[in-house]
Amino acid sequence: ILVSLRSELSRTSCYRSQLSHSARLIVGCTTSSASSASLPRHSHSAGAPPAVATAANSSEMSLQPPPPPQQQQRGNATGSLRNKTALRPGHSLMDWVRLCNSGRDMLDGTRPHGVSPEELAKHNKPGDCWMALNGQVYNVSKYADFHPGGPDELMLGAGEDATDLFNSVHRWVNFESMLRRCHVGPLTAPAAAASASSSAVAAKKSESVKFTWRDAGDEFIINFAFPWPCRSFAIVTSGGLYCRAELDSEDGAAVGYYEFRCCQPHAALLLADARCQIDGSTAATLRLGKRSSDQRAPVIGPVDIDQLYGLGSAPPPVRLFPATLSGWSQLTPDTRLFRLSLPAGSAVRTPIGWHVYCETTPVEGEGDGEMAVRRAYTPVAMGNDEAVDGLQEVWQPKATAELALVIKFYEGGAFTDWLRRRLPGDTIQVSLPDGKFSFDSVMHYDCLVLIAAGTGVTPMVNLTLAFLDLDSDKRVLLVYYNRTESDIILRSYWDRLTARYPGRLACRHSLTRVDPTSDWPGLTGRVSGPALANACASWEPLAGLPAERVFTAACGPDGFLASVGDALAAAAAADANCPLSADRLFMFEG
Numbered sequence: 286i287l288v289s290l291r292s293e294l295s296r297t298s299c300y301r302s303q304l305s306h307s308a309r310l311i312v313g314c315t316t317s318s319a320s321s322a323s324l325p326r327h328s329h330s331a332g333a334p335p336a337v338a339t340a341a342n343s344s345e346m347s348l349q350p351p352p353p354p355q356q357q358q359r360g361n362a363t364g365s366l367r368n369k370t371a372l373r374p375g376h377s378l379m380d381w382v383r384l385c386n387s388g389r390d391m392l393d394g395t396r397p398h399g400v401s402p403e404e405l406a407k408h409n410k411p412g413d414c415w416m417a418l419n420g421q422v423y424n425v426s427k428y429a430d431f432h433p434g435g436p437d438e439l440m441l442g443a444g445e446d447a448t449d450l451f452n453s454v455h456r457w458v459n460f461e462s463m464l465r466r467c468h469v470g471p472l473t474a475p476a477a478a479a480s481a482s483s484s485a486v487a488a489k490k491s492e493s494v495k496f497t498w499r500d501a502g503d504e505f506i507i508n509f510a511f512p513w514p515c516r517s518f519a520i521v522t523s524g525g526l527y528c529r530a531e532l533d534s535e536d537g538a539a540v541g542y543y544e545f546r547c548c549q550p551h552a553a554l555l556l557a558d559a560r561c562q563i564d565g566s567t568a569a570t571l572r573l574g575k576r577s578s579d580q581r582a583p584v585i586g587p588v589d590i591d592q593l594y595g596l597g598s599a600p601p602p603v604r605l606f607p608a609t610l611s612g613w614s615q616l617t618p619d620t621r622l623f624r625l626s627l628p629a630g631s632a633v634r635t636p637i638g639w640h641v642y643c644e645t646t647p648v649e650g651e652g653d654g655e656m657a658v659r660r661a662y663t664p665v666a667m668g669n670d671e672a673v674d675g676l677q678e679v680w681q682p683k684a685t686a687e688l689a690l691v692i693k694f695y696e697g698g699a700f701t702d703w704l705r706r707r708l709p710g711d712t713i714q715v716s717l718p719d720g721k722f723s724f725d726s727v728m729h730y731d732c733l734v735l736i737a738a739g740t741g742v743t744p745m746v747n748l749t750l751a752f753l754d755l756d757s758d759k760r761v762l763l764v765y766y767n768r769t770e771s772d773i774i775l776r777s778y779w780d781r782l783t784a785r786y787p788g789r790l791a792c793r794h795s796l797t798r799v800d801p802t803s804d805w806p807g808l809t810g811r812v813s814g815p816a817l818a819n820a821c822a823s824w825e826p827l828a829g830l831p832a833e834r835v836f837t838a839a840c841g842p843d844g845f846l847a848s849v850g851d852a853l854a855a856a857a858a859a860d861a862n863c864p865l866s867a868d869r870l871f872m873f874e875g
């Protein structure tokens with residue numbers, strides 16, 4: 286079931302406008318938290334839940350000065366601030382799984398059949414609520430009390446084609462699996478285009494990605510031309526070569542997504558290497574290294590292009606690929622660093638601050654039922670050193686066939702309980718990178734103050750490395766919250782990094798539960814204004830920097846993120862020289 290990233294958007298229109306902001310920057314997503322053993326949250330790193338993220342290749346592509354930062358906005362479909370409802374006892378995700386597997390008729394006697402828009406429109410009230418998603422109609426009446434966003438939000442899609450609305454709020458939710466037993470049938474005629482597309486999108490819709498390719502001996506080179514500036518580009522091979530590009534309209538008013546397959550599905554595409562590079566605003570080059578130089582070209586070619594998802598203002602559905610679990614190392618008692626290998630020849634470059642989704646494959650006899658569980662995790666950049674974490678200490682952006690994910694285990698966690706039983710060689714479904722963070726938007730700041738809790742530190746890894754790599758004046762202060770000393774993830778890694786970047790990187794640990802017999806030298810307590818102001822004031826490289834040269838990013842469980850917002854306001858109020866401000870903040874939400 287699903288994940289927990291969250292979207293700050295709500296209605297489609299609102300979504301669109303936010304996306305346009307996100308093109309410049311600021312939007313968040315991700316992380317996880319513990320609560321959900323039963324539930325859906327996710328993110329990048331976090332244990333049970335999740336979160337997200339990767340970074341946009343934007344760092345490689347934009348030479349434009351970044352636009353002024355904008356304050357993050359969040360909201361739900363009703364336009365209020367986020368609104369995850371406290372579910373009544375007996376209405377957790379696992380309770381829903383149990384109900385679905387109980388053999389009860391979830392359709393209340395209705396026989397599965399094709400549904401016309403007119404019939405769909407009649408089922409538009411609590412207790413009799415149908416909705417169409419991706420061309421299929423579901424009876425969601427029984428799900429209403431289990432919906433983490435609450436029954437009222439669910440009702441916003443009642444009796445209609447709610448695909449755009451659903452995708453704008455949480456397209457990562459695996460509704461096909463969750464509602465399998467509630468499936469009424471296909472929508473027999475397309476509902477009136479509740480198109481979220483702006484006229485600009487519509488105008489461009491007929492235009493497709495164009496590409497030329499050539500066989501350059503030991504590699505295939507494909508040059509792409511997009512109708513709009515390309516923000517990110519990701520590829521993976523699995524029975525074909527899949528590409529996904531995210532495009533910005535010239536005026537930033539819309540975002541378009543293309544997802545397409547550019548070689549035949551049956552083609553054996555065995556690649557030694559694959560690199561994608563955004564060459565300019567609308568051009569990208571894909572270099573596919575051959576395994577052997579006599580590999581013939583017919584596997585790739587313009588005639589083979591098969592556009593799976595055209596330009597539209599809603600993101601394409603999450604597409605999953607089989608990855609192999611190649612191994613893991615233990616980071617803390619309940620956190621492991623997992624390594625996953627994508628299909629042979631794949632190369633995925635995860636934009637900074639973005640995530641991938643991982644999904645379970647129910648295994649017969651393990652009692653998982655039929656429902657797949659999906660979570661989001663932020664990949665961290667791997668290096669080659671011998672340390673247990675093996676993470677990069679110097680930024681080397683590259684497309685890779687291996688993903689490294691920090692995952693925290695939760696007792697009763699729907700995804701991690703399944704993962705706990707997997708062995709090296711087992712398959713895990715993973716998606717292409719997804720996210721909204723734009724590294725471009727923070728590149729021009731002098732200093733990043735990163736505030737993380739638990740697995741929320743995961744997106745900070747690549748962000749720190751890439752930012753410090755920009756030039757020798759860039760500085761990063763990480764304030765990292767954990768419960769106990771043994772919960773600190775990647776502690777020795779941060780020690781190594783701070784030693785490598787003296788005067789440019791500092792890490793302040795804060796614990797909420799300190800062993801009284803220990804001589805803990807760090808900070809104590811939860812995130813608060815005075816503590817943040819103090820952490821900034823006491824780090825000399827940050828002292829004296831004008832506030833507008835400092836950007837803040839935060840990641841952690843929901844409650845933590847809510848406290849960060851309050852703490853930033855309190856920090857600024859407590860110390861007039863404090864450079865922190867909620868106006869220059871990105872939250873990777875969980």
Ligand code: HEM
Pocket residue numbers: 286287288289290291292325326327360361362363367368369370425432433434435438439440441442447450451454455458459460463464
């Ligand atoms: C189309 C109408 C729908 C609307 C407007 C809607 C709205 C929402 C909202 C506002 C939230 C809370 C987001 C937040 O935490 O800030 C949410 C969460 C959630 N919804 Fe929906 N929802 C809809 C349909 C559905 C359907 C059909 C399903 C199930 C199959 C579903 C499953 C979920 C799940 C699993 C979450 C938790 C997601 C997470 O934690 O990442 N929703 N929804």
